[in-house]
Amino acid sequence: MLIFVNHDDLRGQEVMEELVKNGYYVTDEWKDLRYCQMIYLGLKGIDRKNRLLLHRDTIIVDEKTWKQLHPQTIIITMIHNDYLDALSKQYGFQYYAFLDEEDFVDKNSVLTAEGIISYLISHRRFPIYHSQIHVLGYGHCGQVIVRDFIALQAYVHVGIRNRQLFEDIEKTGAKPYHLDHMDLSDCDVLINTIPSQVVTSSKLDQAPTSMMILDIASYPYGVDHHYALSKGFNSIILPSIPSKYAYGYAGRMMTDFMKEKMKNV
Template sequence: MLTGLQIAVIGGDARQIEIIRKLIELDAKISLIGFEQLEHAFAGAVKEKIDEINLQEIDGIILPVAGTNLTGEVDTIFSNEKIQLTEELLKQTPPHCTIYSGITNDYLTSITKKADRKLVLLFERNDVAIYNSIPTVEGTIMMVIQHTDFTIHGSKTVVLGLGRVGMTVARIFSALGAKVAVGARKREHIARIEEMGLEPFYLKDIETVVKDADICINTIPHLVVTASVISKMPAHTLIIDLASKPGGTDFRYAEKRGIKALLAPSLPGIVAPKSAGQILANVLAELMKEDLQRRKENH
């Protein structure tokens, strides 16, 4: 149980609903910031403004998956008001206060470091990323069906990267009957791709491999689908970029060539917010229980 814990949930999307629900179930007290337009009322959660809460009582702050933007603004779909997270604000919390986010950027890393507060990044955890790859792939399948006039079965599908998302994408598209080629840099990844019964290739050979690609799915968060690569693709190729913003595709050149290229980060929150929220809620609950236990032992 999380009895006695005071948690501030700041902004976010429908995934946060599942997180709030789970933490209330575990008896935590919740302050909801940026939820004025949320019609759902939770017993055990209070809607507040960021300047109204007593930060000295806050044991943890839960940010949306994206954290903040580069100026410290926190996105929320449940409020029109801008919410700003600052170093000064974090310094008002107790020293043990932990900040939970999906990912980080220079701004968020910098203010948590300066305020000397612990920052936990949920998407750097293998368990979260692997569970999240399931709704990501379902969303990818949905997008491919919407934006093509051919079946996935029998299509030449090129997957870039064999990380936690890439592996699930490659396996599921192969199970749907696609002819899957997977590009990687590391020799052990090439071996794993071959072991999976898929066609492996080194990323340096990408231009040759995409010459007959129907679908190209990128999971690598830096520029790999360059103008030169896109120039070798057939005109009907669909590019879906699952890497975090700004993706790994030259979208400007794709548009110039008339090739459809879609940036699709945060697919779990779009296609399956309930499942994606439950994944995060379960991990957050475990982390907070461990944290509470440690603090009790130290006292």
Template sequence: MMLTGMHVAIIGGDARQLEVIRKLTELDAKLSLVGFDQLAHNFTGATKMYIDEIDFSDIDAIILPVHGTNLEGKIDTVFSNEKIFITEDLLLKTPKHCVIYSGISNSYLDELIKKVNRKYVQLFERDDVAIYNSIPTAEGTIMMVIQHTDFTIHGSRIAVLGLGRVGMTVARTFAALGAKVKVGARRSEHLARITEMGLEPFPLHDLEKEVRDIDVCINTIPTMIVTASVISKMPAHTLIIDLASKPGGTDFRYAEKRGIKALLAPGLPGVVAPKTAGQIIANVLSQLLFYDLTKRKGNA
């Protein structure tokens, strides 16, 4: 599986993008790197450039950072002070077959992609990426619980909210460490799966009752679920870790008022294991790029 002849622009990002660059250069793709001018390392086959130096009419794919852009189209990069913006004019210069990749999206990117009519892939919407990423997420959650409590995980009472791709891994991991784990879910098949996993299930409409005796609450649901009413029923020592994407699903204002420690922790893979998180993205990206290249050659 080689990417010979494919021209990819990698624009901004953090340490995870270095694994993407490494993987794609190994596969013989031609890379233009924007927002990496302060990176000491050089990659064979990859050229550091400023965004206005790129001929976008020759670009087959654009890889944005995991977080995409902000709501003004600005891209963050830890390897440059260059101010980088993704605009409609810029994307309209690309060939119609050009595919844009990012981890997640927002209203600015959604509207922009609609205007320019290009294929857009949100990697973190894919089951494979989310499941692979749940592994460093669970490890990072363990780290946070150890840092912010004065008791062992073994024997502690932990409530995990949601049995999605992250919730399942987190619940299983804490149970393996000897915690008494109960999992809240809405769907009957999820409650059945929780029972099959040897954990204690409860319907989320019983959440206020179920938090009365817990030590740690780990939320994975990206809607307001850990409300002031729920927090008011928790023991004073409870630690809340919210793994949902910003702004999370916790009333952080009330938690602070009540004196309960509540931490929003999205993007843990990039914090605790950037190399592994980058390899996960790189492996899936290389497969998708190869598919696009093969498909384009087949249509040629």
């Protein structure tokens, strides 16, 4: 079996090494695509203009590529891609996204939380211990982040819209609040996991300029970063943290997922 890997970040390189260790034939040459039974197209795969970020360069994927695929080829991306999903029905290949799988998302959240901790330890003058940490959102990543920062004895506040989660959050030792009542006046570190803007200029005006902002959400992000930077905040967008921290383990996770799907080929 031949597997194509688009190593558009460090995780892809780890996947190639892990697959070779497990006895699979691996290529990163686009010309080999027609011979592959499995294809990893990278973080997002192609867009609706058929553009693909391939090993740091952008190429155009033409219709001929899909028609030449091996029957029932498996194509995988990290993030779900509706366009690839539609193409799979048109051309007969199987399509999966790592972050559609619950178990993968849970493990990815652990790596994300560890990456945030690593970043804060190496970029702040003060410890996490007894810092006032605000976490916006309480999904997969938010839950793990809250748990880990509570364990490090930070004072954790969680901003959400669903009041039904307040009791669960309080059980962790964190303090929940509704996003409409966000008060950042005592915040040392703001961690956003919500992919829509919830931290507006008026909210930032309440906060001390010493507050560090880490936004791990996807575009359009959760913070008005232009305004934050203009006011002197240390405002950082940190996408795809597992591709930078613990990418070796992330690569193994991806390889395990791919091996499981190959059982059906």
